[in-house]
Amino acid sequence: MEPVRNAIKMEHITKRFGSVVANHDINLELHKGEILSLLGENGSGKTTLMNMLSGIYYSDEGQIYVNDQPVTISSPKDAFDLGIGMIHQHFKLVDVFTATENIVLGLKDEGRLDLKKARHKIQEICDKYGFEIDLDRKIYEMSVSQKQTVEIVKVLYRGAEILILDEPTAVLTPQETDKLFTVMRNMKADGKSLIIITHKLHEVLEVSDRVAVLRKGEYIGDVLTKDASQQSLTDMMVGHAVSLNINRPEPVNVAPRLVVEGLTVYDELGVKRLSDVSFTANAGEILGIAGIAGSGQRELLEAISGLYPISEGSIRFYDPQGGEGQPGKELVGLDPMAIRRCGVSMAFVPEDRLGMGLVGSMGMTGNMMLRSWRKGKGIFLNRKDPEEMANHIWKELDVVTPSTSFPVRRMSGGNVQKVLVGREIAQDPAVLMTAYAVRGLDINTSYTIYNLLTEEKMKGVAVIYVGEDLDVLLELCDRILVLCGGQVSGILDARTTDKREVGTLMTNMGGDSIDE
Amino acid sequence: MNKTLKFHISKRASLPWYKSWAIRGIAILAALVVCAIVTMLMTGENPISIYSTIFYGAFGTTRRSWVTIQELAVLLGISLAVTPAFKMRFWNIGAEGQVLIGGLATTACMICLADKLPNSMVIVCMIIASILAGAFWGFLPAFFKAKWNTNETLFTLMMNYIATQLAAYFIIVWEVPKGAGKIGIINQSTEIGWLPQLGNQYLLSILVVALLTGVMYIYLNYSKHGYEIAVVGESQRTASYAGIKVERVIIRTMVLSGAVCGLMGLLLVGGINHTLTTTVVDGRGFTAVMVSWMAKFNPIAMIFTSLLLVFLSRGASEISSVFGLNHSFADILTGIILFFIIGSEFFITYEISVQRSAGKEA
Numbered sequence: 061m062e063p064v065r066n067a068i069k070m071e072h073i074t075k076r077f078g079s080v081v082a083n084h085d086i087n088l089e090l091h092k093g094e095i096l097s098l099l100g101e102n103g104s105g106k107t108t109l110m111n112m113l114s115g116i117y118y119s120d121e122g123q124i125y126v127n128d129q130p131v132t133i134s135s136p137k138d139a140f141d142l143g144i145g146m147i148h149q150h151f152k153l154v155d156v157f158t159a160t161e162n163i164v165l166g167l168k169d170e171g172r173l174d175l176k177k178a179r180h181k182i183q184e185i186c187d188k189y190g191f192e193i194d195l196d197r198k199i200y201e202m203s204v205s206q207k208q209t210v211e212i213v214k215v216l217y218r219g220a221e222i223l224i225l226d227e228p229t230a231v232l233t234p235q236e237t238d239k240l241f242t243v244m245r246n247m248k249a250d251g252k253s254l255i256i257i258t259h260k261l262h263e264v265l266e267v268s269d270r271v272a273v274l275r276k277g278e279y280i281g282d283v284l285t286k287d288a289s290q291q292s293l294t295d296m297m298v299g300h301a302v303s304l305n306i307n308r309p310e311p312v313n314v315a316p317r318l319v320v321e322g323l324t325v326y327d328e329l330g331v332k333r334l335s336d337v338s339f340t341a342n343a344g345e346i347l348g349i350a351g352i353a354g355s356g357q358r359e360l361l362e363a364i365s366g367l368y369p370i371s372e373g374s375i376r377f378y379d380p381q382g383g384e385g386q387p388g389k390e391l392v393g394l395d396p397m398a399i400r401r402c403g404v405s406m407a408f409v410p411e412d413r414l415g416m417g418l419v420g421s422m423g424m425t426g427n428m429m430l431r432s433w434r435k436g437k438g439i440f441l442n443r444k445d446p447e448e449m450a451n452h453i454w455k456e457l458d459v460v461t462p463s464t465s466f467p468v469r470r471m472s473g474g475n476v477q478k479v480l481v482g483r484e485i486a487q488d489p490a491v492l493m494t495a496y497a498v499r500g501l502d503i504n505t506s507y508t509i510y511n512l513l514t515e516e517k518m519k520g521v522a523v524i525y526v527g528e529d530l531d532v533l534l535e536l537c538d539r540i541l542v543l544c545g546g547q548v549s550g551i552l553d554a555r556t557t558d559k560r561e562v563g564t565l566m567t568n569m570g571g572d573s574i575d576e
Numbered sequence: 577m578n579k580t581l582k583f584h585i586s587k588r589a590s591l592p593w594y595k596s597w598a599i600r601g602i603a604i605l606a607a608l609v610v611c612a613i614v615t616m617l618m619t620g621e622n623p624i625s626i627y628s629t630i631f632y633g634a635f636g637t638t639r640r641s642w643v644t645i646q647e648l649a650v651l652l653g654i655s656l657a658v659t660p661a662f663k664m665r666f667w668n669i670g671a672e673g674q675v676l677i678g679g680l681a682t683t684a685c686m687i688c689l690a691d692k693l694p695n696s697m698v699i700v701c702m703i704i705a706s707i708l709a710g711a712f713w714g715f716l717p718a719f720f721k722a723k724w725n726t727n728e729t730l731f732t733l734m735m736n737y738i739a740t741q742l743a744a745y746f747i748i749v750w751e752v753p754k755g756a757g758k759i760g761i762i763n764q765s766t767e768i769g770w771l772p773q774l775g776n777q778y779l780l781s782i783l784v785v786a787l788l789t790g791v792m793y794i795y796l797n798y799s800k801h802g803y804e805i806a807v808v809g810e811s812q813r814t815a816s817y818a819g820i821k822v823e824r825v826i827i828r829t830m831v832l833s834g835a836v837c838g839l840m841g842l843l844l845v846g847g848i849n850h851t852l853t854t855t856v857v858d859g860r861g862f863t864a865v866m867v868s869w870m871a872k873f874n875p876i877a878m879i880f881t882s883l884l885l886v887f888l889s890r891g892a893s894e895i896s897s898v899f900g901l902n903h904s905f906a907d908i909l910t911g912i913i914l915f916f917i918i919g920s921e922f923f924i925t926y927e928i929s930v931q932r933s934a935g936k937e938a
Binding site: 440 | 799801
């Protein structure tokens with residue numbers, strides 16, 4: 061009999077979420093005893109693909125083989141039984157239990173639970189692969205990296221032969237990353253097969269044997285790591301330039317509207333999310349913000365809107381009515397309401413679209429009121445004006461909904477986004493910030509939104525557009541600011557730069573992350 | 577290759593109203609059929625006669641109908657009280673204690689002020705004291721939630737026990753006669769602090785709750801406060817993004833919730849029972865949660881859900897006496913019916929499709 065060559069083989073896998081195709085006809089192989097990097101921009105379908113291996117999603121089409129046998133994985137338990145273990149970005153651990161208790165949790169052993177024996181076995185696994193961890197410590201006393209170690213040991217204890225790590229290094233310091241890579245190599249030496257999802261190129265080159273690249277839900281190809289370079293991988297990841305023919309008039313009456321200087325923020329865990337970010341957003345211009353997911357886009361927009369605590373830096377706002385030579389108004393320290401009253405408007409479309417800015421159970425009118433509910437005297441709501449605004453947006457933007465009271469949660473994604481962006485534009489902002497405004501939208505709707513943003517630009521609004529698609533950024537924006545690891549790695553003229561230059565800055569060849 | 581059937585559960589995009597009501601109707605029918613089978617198997621009685629006895633128990637005589645409507649009013653009132661909190665996704669299961677503490681405050685005024693103030697002043701004091709006491713009982717968990725993010729479910733639950741123990745303590749302090757362990761009818765001869773009767777002894781609380789229903793409906797749907805509550809319940813992030821001061825809304829809403837509970841305590845003690853026992857609320861603080869949820873927080877729909885529950889429990893005690901059945905049997909029937917009604921929501925929210933997969937099972 062031929063020896064088993066592929067730990068996993070996925071054939072013609074397609075997965076749709078409603079009208080959005082997350083994975084299209086993907087063929088992927090994981091050889092026995094190798095480390096495969098799965099590389100792709102945000103939204104390229106990496107996690108979706110892996111979730112089908114771990115039993116969280118079920119593919120619409122295609123066949124999965126494990127050890128050359130066709131299998132059906134319809135639950136996480138099926139995946140475990142096949143020896144597939146996935147370490148998710150969000151840990152699934154019980155805080156008040158010790159590491160050992162978490163590792164044995166949910167396992168059905170014969171007879172009664174023997175924690176001592178289990179602990180001994182876990183210790184053996186740790187020694188074998190070089191994990192450093194105190195098994196009797198409670199989860200809530202652990203650092204992020206230690207929790208991750210517990211998750212990895214957990215899947216090994218359950219006998220996983222195939223490990224999938226979903227962006228394991230996103231939460232780690234460089235030293236911790238090195239440790240992780242060491243144990244990954246130890247596991248590989250022991251015959252385990254590993255898939256690591258990441259978009260940090262230097263890590264890909266450092267740890268993996270082979271790289272598979274996804275782009276916009278499609279499988280682009282694979283390449284042996286020894287034959288790859290950061291440049292060749294970047295090219296595969298971003299693809300060739302596609303002409304979109306987005307209408308981009310020349311900016312007129314350009315003047316500074318928002319001047320950000322030395323902005324630095326820390327998250328709740330004390331991790332630096334933005335480091336010394338400085339830029340100017342001009343009236344009459346679209347400033348694009350490019351970057352790999354989690355490079356600080358969200359924090360930047362929230363910091364400007366007053367929703368994220370700022371530790372250092374200044375944000376000066378120049379009022380359109382203020383005239384020449386005005387000193388500008390400091391926004392740092394103001395509350396979100398006050399900042400909004402200045403005319404700084406934000407339309408942030410998060411992954412789940414509704415997480416911020418919209419109330420899912422309410423209709424369009426209710427969501428318009430989110431901006432105006434406070435207006436008017438007395439204790440009663442003014443429903444008339446929001447109702448008018450909702451009707452206006454409904455007609456202008458062709459929102460598909462049975463009525464203005466139909467819950468936005470039940471609208472399709474594109475229509476939800478039209479409501480969100482339409483409302484922000486209807487506020488007549490001086491600064492309009494949008495993030496992922498076309499995420500998951502079809503082509504026509506996307507163009508509607510591009511045109512809306514361009515109209516705003518021509519009206520003299522300073523538009524900030526955080527985007528994922530480089531082609532769009534290059535054709536829609538006037539300037540592109542590239543964020544990498546919370547730092548500005550470059551500000552480019554969108555008319556003269558190319559995809560390669562932006563891609564290079566996004567993955568920042570010079571070095572990564574903010575080392576403390 | 578063995579064929580396997582796979583059930584896939586997915587969320588429905590939308591369902592026209594008549595279909596969702598058809599599902600609910602089928603659920604109630606199915607519940608009645610199951611109840612009938614259980615009845616025949618366990619008691620050998622004819623289910624039809626049991627059902628008609630249930631109806632007779634609730635609406636058989638004029639007096640019974642009045643009592644049923646009054647019971648409905650009390651349950652509805654407490655349900656209205658918990659609704660703003662639940663709409664805000666604040667799990668207030670402390671209505672039991674908030675009503676009881678309102679009742680205790682009422683009792684205190686009735687007993688301690690009876691010979692010091694004229695009747696009308698005693699009643700004014702009772703109203704103020706009961707509302708303040710309930711509001712305070714609602715304020716505490718909300719304050720701790722807003723400031724230190726304590727768990728409101730545990731907090732409000734614990735506050736119930738404190739209220740019960742306080743009531744137990746004061747019942748002994750005020751017991752009549754000494755050693756009886758209970759208060760008895762307060763001011764039986766003077767009727768000081770008894771809320772005035774309108775027409776008959778039932779109407780006052782019914783009218784108060786009817787008014788409350790209308791006010792609460794308007795408050796939740798047409799006031800700025802109601803809007804804030806809805807947004808905070810949906811997402812605190814969105815709320816603060818819209819400039820809503822989340823902490824303030826939480827505290828304000830719970831104070832309101834507690835205050836209405838306190839008012840219901842006033843009605844129970846001052847208007848209906850004229851005495852205080854530790855079981856005066858009789859679990860309605862918890863039943864109210866179910867009433868509110870089943871009506872999806874709509875005050876008008878709550879009239880019907882509370883009617884259903886009151887109807888069942890009134891009828892239940894009737895069949896236990898008429899057929900000599902254990903009272904628990906009535907609870908079994910109520911349980912079956914609720915199980916079906918609540919379970920039907922699953923089929924309204926989700927649809928189930930059957931898939932045949934040819935793949936070999938691992």
